[in-house]
Amino acid sequence: MPKSPSEVRDQLSTIEGDDATYEGLGPDDVATLTPLLEDDEGWLAARAIHALSRIDDPRAHQAIVAAASVPRLEVRVAAARAAGRLPAELSDGVLMGLLGDPEPAVRKFAVRSVSARNGAAVRNRVQQLAEAEPNPRIKGLAAEKGRAT
Numbered sequence: 001m002p003k004s005p006s007e008v009r010d011q012l013s014t015i016e017g018d019d020a021t022y023e024g025l026g027p028d029d030v031a032t033l034t035p036l037l038e039d040d041e042g043w044l045a046a047r048a049i050h051a052l053s054r055i056d057d058p059r060a061h062q063a064i065v066a067a068a069s070v071p072r073l074e075v076r077v078a079a080a081r082a083a084g085r086l087p088a089e090l091s092d093g094v095l096m097g098l099l100g101d102p103e104p105a106v107r108k109f110a111v112r113s114v115s116a117r118n119g120a121a122v123r124n125r126v127q128q129l130a131e132a133e134p135n136p137r138i139k140g141l142a143a144e145k146g147r148a149t
Contacts, residue, residue, distance in 0.1 A: 002028035009036070012047040022050065027057040034063045042074035049075065053082035061090055068094045076106045084113035092119045099125045104135045111141050116149045123149050 003011070008029060014021050025033070029051075036048035049067055052060040064086060068079040076098065083094040095118060098110035107129070114126050126149070129142035 002032060005032050005035075008032045009044070012036070012044060012051065017047060017050075021047070022054050025051050025055065027055055027060070030055060030057055030059045030063065034059075037063065037067050037070070037075060042072060045072070045075050046078035049078035049082050053085040061086055065090055065094055068098055073103055073105065076101060076103070077109050080106050080109035080113055082113075083110065084115055088117050088119070091117075092122050095122050096125060099129065104138055107133070107135070108138050108141060111138060111145050114145055114149060118149070 003025070008025070011025070012021060033048045033051050033055075037045050039045045039048070049064060052063050064079055064082050067075050068083070070076065079094065080098045080101075083091050083098065085091075086094060091113070095110050095114060098106050099114075099122070101107050101110065111126060111129065114122055123146070126142050127146045130139060130146045133139035133142055
């Protein structure tokens with residue numbers, strides 16, 4: 001049975017988010033979680049993305065894919081963090097866009113989400129960042145990730 005919008009909001013609003021914050025949320029709650037991606041509170045939108053990333057449902061996956069292209073920084077960062085939990089083909093598409101994001105925070109979390117299950121194009125993009133990324137921290141992270149994948 002799906003939780004009400006106020007129940008989901010209360011559940012995600014715990015001070016210290018942990019596994020219990022997302023416990024019991026499932027496919028029935030995707031329709032309630034998705035509108036939270038546009039919430040005025042960026043932290044709540046980010047937690048909603050994390051909750052969606054824990055639900056193996058095509059509607060949850062599509063909400064994360066859509067979140068990757070919104071203007072709000074905290075939402076794109078959360079989508080970058082969640083991209084590694086998406087099915088590989090969706091993850092590749094999301095990460096290709098986010099690895100080229102103008103915001104360093106988004107690129108950093110996108111690099112962290114890349115794994116060996118991602119396609120060659122994504123891994124090649126990480127290698128390009130290792131060679132040409134202007135931010136030295138992200139450049140180093142990309143170099144480490146390139147060696148690990």
